[in-house]
Amino acid sequence: MSSKRKDYISWDEYFMGVAILSGMRSKDPNSQVGCCIVSQDNKILSMGYNGFPKGCSDDEFPWDREGDPLDTKYVYVAHSELNAILNYSGGSLAGAKLYVSLFPCNECAKAIIQCGIKEVIYDSDKYADTPATKASKRMMDASGVKYRQYERTGREIKFTI
Numbered sequence: 001m002s003s004k005r006k007d008y009i010s011w012d013e014y015f016m017g018v019a020i021l022s023g024m025r026s027k028d029p030n031s032q033v034g035c036c037i038v039s040q041d042n043k044i045l046s047m048g049y050n051g052f053p054k055g056c057s058d059d060e061f062p063w064d065r066e067g068d069p070l071d072t073k074y075v076y077v078a079h080s081e082l083n084a085i086l087n088y089s090g091g092s093l094a095g096a097k098l099y100v101s102l103f104p105c106n107e108c109a110k111a112i113i114q115c116g117i118k119e120v121i122y123d124s125d126k127y128a129d130t131p132a133t134k135a136s137k138r139m140m141d142a143s144g145v146k147y148r149q150y151e152r153t154g155r156e157i158k159f160t161i
Contacts, residue, residue: 009157011042015099016123016150017157022047023080023101027058028073030065035080035100037093037117045096048083052076081108085115093117103127109136113143120147
């Protein structure tokens with residue numbers, strides 16, 4: 001009798017990989033953020049990436065980062081976490097885990113808390129010193145939402161599609 005293979009990926013590698021892959025759908029030229037929401041029994045419930053709402057053409061709305069606010073992406077783009085939450089049509093997300101490639105902003109933290117997600121696993125925290133991220137952590141701490149940084153394994157996962 002042969003034994004099972006030992007080099008399979010962990011749940012964290014799997015779900016963070018799905019989040020990163022989801023982010024690759026984003027048309028944002030600067031930030032490709034992806035998200036994967038998972039049930040308590042490790043089933044994928046929803047995914048999302050940063051982009052414009054349905055009906056708002058990525059060719060007609062701006063991708064700029066600077067200038068008049070109405071000429072920048074910031075007032076139009078929906079973040080990956082919010083997209084994943086809004087994309088879910090299966091009922092409650094209470095008790096779920098959220099994997100995301102970038103630590104959630106304060107606006108996404110509100111949605112995460114309100115829908116009952118209990119844990120956030122994030123890859124990058126490059127905006128840790130900003131008011132939005134500090135507010136996000138403060139709200140998650142106050143509401144009992146756990147968060148932890150994904151521990152990269154350095155494993156390279158390649159596939160051809």
